[in-house]
Amino acid sequence: xxxxxxxxxxxxxxxxxxxxxxxxxxxxxxxxxxxxxxxxxxxxxxxxxxxxxxxxxxxxxxxxxxxxxxxxxxxxxxxxxxxxxxxxxxxxxxxxxxxxxxxxxxxxxxxxxxxxxxxxxxxxxxxxxxxxxxxxxxxxxxxxxxxxxxxxxxxxxxxxxxxxxxxxxxxxxxxxxxxxxxxxxxxxxxxxxxxxxxxxxxxxxxxxxxxxxxxxxxxxxxxxxxxxxxxxxxxxxxxxxxxxxxxxxxxxxxxxxxxxxxxxxxxxxxxxxxxxxxxxxxxxxxxxxxxxxxxxxxxxxxxxxxxxxxxxxxx
Amino acid sequence: xxxxxxxxxxxxxxxxxxxxxxxxxxxxxxxxxxxxxxxxxxxxxxxxxxxxxxxxxxxxxxxxxxxxxxxxxxxxxxxxxxxxxxxxxxxxxxxxxxxxxxxxxxxxxxxxxxxxxxxxxxxxxxxxxxxxxxxxxxxxxxxxxxxxxxxxxxxxxxxxxxxxxxxxxxxxxxxxxxxxxxxxxxxxxxxxxxxxxxxxxxxxxxxxxxxxxxxxxxxxxxxxxxxxxxxxxxxxxxxxxxxxxxxxxxxxxxxxxxxxxxx
Numbered sequence: 121x122x123x124x125x126x127x128x129x130x131x132x133x134x135x136x137x138x139x140x141x142x143x144x145x146x147x148x149x150x151x152x153x154x155x156x157x158x159x160x161x162x163x164x165x166x167x168x169x170x171x172x173x174x175x176x177x178x179x180x181x182x183x184x185x186x187x188x189x190x191x192x193x194x195x196x197x198x199x200x201x202x203x204x205x206x207x208x209x210x211x212x213x214x215x216x217x218x219x220x221x222x223x224x225x226x227x228x229x230x231x232x233x234x235x236x237x238x239x240x241x242x243x244x245x246x247x248x249x250x251x252x253x254x255x256x257x258x259x260x261x262x263x264x265x266x267x268x269x270x271x272x273x274x275x276x277x278x279x280x281x282x283x284x285x286x287x288x289x290x291x292x293x294x295x296x297x298x299x300x301x302x303x304x305x306x307x308x309x310x311x312x313x314x315x316x317x318x319x320x321x322x323x324x325x326x327x328x329x330x331x332x333x334x335x336x337x338x339x340x341x342x343x344x345x346x347x348x349x350x351x352x353x354x355x356x357x358x359x360x361x362x363x364x365x366x367x368x369x370x371x372x373x374x375x376x377x378x379x380x381x382x383x384x385x386x387x388x389x390x391x392x393x394x395x396x397x398x399x400x401x402x403x404x405x406x407x408x409x410x411x412x413x414x415x416x417x418x419x420x421x422x423x424x425x426x427x428x429x430x431x432x433x434x435x
Numbered sequence: 436x437x438x439x440x441x442x443x444x445x446x447x448x449x450x451x452x453x454x455x456x457x458x459x460x461x462x463x464x465x466x467x468x469x470x471x472x473x474x475x476x477x478x479x480x481x482x483x484x485x486x487x488x489x490x491x492x493x494x495x496x497x498x499x500x501x502x503x504x505x506x507x508x509x510x511x512x513x514x515x516x517x518x519x520x521x522x523x524x525x526x527x528x529x530x531x532x533x534x535x536x537x538x539x540x541x542x543x544x545x546x547x548x549x550x551x552x553x554x555x556x557x558x559x560x561x562x563x564x565x566x567x568x569x570x571x572x573x574x575x576x577x578x579x580x581x582x583x584x585x586x587x588x589x590x591x592x593x594x595x596x597x598x599x600x601x602x603x604x605x606x607x608x609x610x611x612x613x614x615x616x617x618x619x620x621x622x623x624x625x626x627x628x629x630x631x632x633x634x635x636x637x638x639x640x641x642x643x644x645x646x647x648x649x650x651x652x653x654x655x656x657x658x659x660x661x662x663x664x665x666x667x668x669x670x671x672x673x674x675x676x677x678x679x680x681x682x683x684x685x686x687x688x689x690x691x692x693x694x695x696x697x698x
Contacts, residue, residue: 270551271549274548275539275547275549275550275551275552275553276546276547278532278539278547278553279540279547281532281536282536284529285530285531285532286525288526289526289537290511290540291510291511292518292519293514293541293544293545293597294511294512294514295511295545295546296546297511352532
């Protein structure tokens with residue numbers, strides 16, 4: 121049962137890494153996520169239902185996400201509108217596209233077909249089915265994490281990070297920021313869709329409404345992770361995103377399990393997630409205010425001491 | 436090296452706010468010229484720089500740089516050969532990344548590939564380059580932790596590292612305290628000599644503009660009103676410059692900073 125939280129969290133963590141790339145690394149508020157996660161689920165589901173092998177289904181859902189992300193980036197680049205609006209546009213359009221992919225149905229079940237999560241127990245026969253799912257998911261997530269870590273240490277990856285910090289600097293180095301955004305938002309949504317593809321197989325169906333509110337859940341996970349430790353190293357940033365994702369899913373799990381005691385139902389989760397994000401932002405802000413206040417106090421004490429020392433010398 | 440012909444820039448054309456920022460400016464800069472640009476606020480210095488580096492398009496005119504017409508090429512493409520340093524020290528570096536990551540981005544111009552070129556050999560080279568600005572032991576520190584002066588010195592180093600054919604210095608020491616401004620200026624002078632750079636520099640310090648470089652241009656109301664070079668420039672004084680301005684424009688030179696810093 122507890123394995124379930126981890127599998128859920130790990131599947132979710134791929135999406136959180138995607139959001140980490142757009143929000144934190146590229147500094148691009150991308151809302152495509154709500155659409156692309158459902159696209160990923162729809163593509164993987166239809167691929168599997170139509171008899172394609174599971175790895176290919178996952179690759180296809182990744183590519184569908186990349187495409188969705190690139191559409192957002194292209195709208196932002198060419199029409200010079202804010203990324204936020206570009207993302208909302210793509211997200212809205214994706215809703216119709218997702219219904220099309222699902223054959224004009226809002227929900228397609230993965231019944232009587234082999235999925236990743238029916239296959240994993242057969243591969244890792246040494247473990248119990250729950251543990252097999254966990255080990256398999258962990259391997260996929262680690263594989264993606266390591267690839268992303270390596271990517272952001274290449275020259276291309278570093279220049280993407282630089283763009284997130286200062287777009288002018290990237291231009292000054294002769295790099296077209298539009299191309300970086302196209303690639304970066306593409307990769308981000310590719311991961312989000314991959315997460316959707318895994319999620320569909322884990323829960324056993326794809327749903328056109330799957331993505332609703334996903335972005336906020338992802339942000340909540342990132343912020344939860346950020347309370348753990350501070351870092352600017354990419355390998356630790358992705359690790360933190362994974363841990364944050366698991367923490368978030370654990371919170372939701374216990375909310376579902378024990379929430380009834382304080383009259384919380386799953387209907388309240390979106391509200392609670394929003395409050396969690398606001399609380400995280402508030403805590404982060406008070407922390408930075410506190411530390412700058414501390415620094416100010418220290419600085420004043422220092423200058424006072426210097427002043428007194430100077431007075432003594434004069435006497 | 437740089438050939439500007441009949442360049443005009445009109446902001447907000449066709450509206451009540453229409454403003455002619457540059458009026459039919461022509462300028463020829465030779466290779467290894469070091470040109471100081473002076474002029475009061477709103478005289479068009481920054482617009483000139485923005486048009487040369489391609490921040491926005493010209494209304495009319497033509498820019499030829501190093502034999503190619505760059506009038507319509509985008510900013511990032513011009514940046515391959517034209518380095519620019521802004522007044523704001525935060526513009527040239529990415530604060531969220533370490534010094535070494537910033538430097539590796541600047542080490543080669545243009546789109547990057549999937550190679551990891553940051554290795555110990557490169558770090559050693561960076562350390563060596565950073566010695567004159569005293570940052571050789573802070574490769575892994577985030578640039579956001581540096582002071583304005585340190586950041587501007589790093590920006591200068593990163594600009595020079597990528598071997599531009601020309602550098603545009605847009606009052607790049609104006610936001611720094613006098614001591615740091617001096618350090619960055621000394622470095623600028625050193626790099627310009629060492630790499631035999633062609634440079635255009637905006638400054639408010641008249642005396643400095645007279646002492647530095649081989650050429651001085653003065654701008655007013657969107658045109659170049661004075662262009663003094665070599666022999667003639669070496670005889671120039673601040674009072675002479677102010678007098679020339681008054682004769683030409685029949686008004687007083689109104690840059691307080693320019694006059695206050697005349698000694």
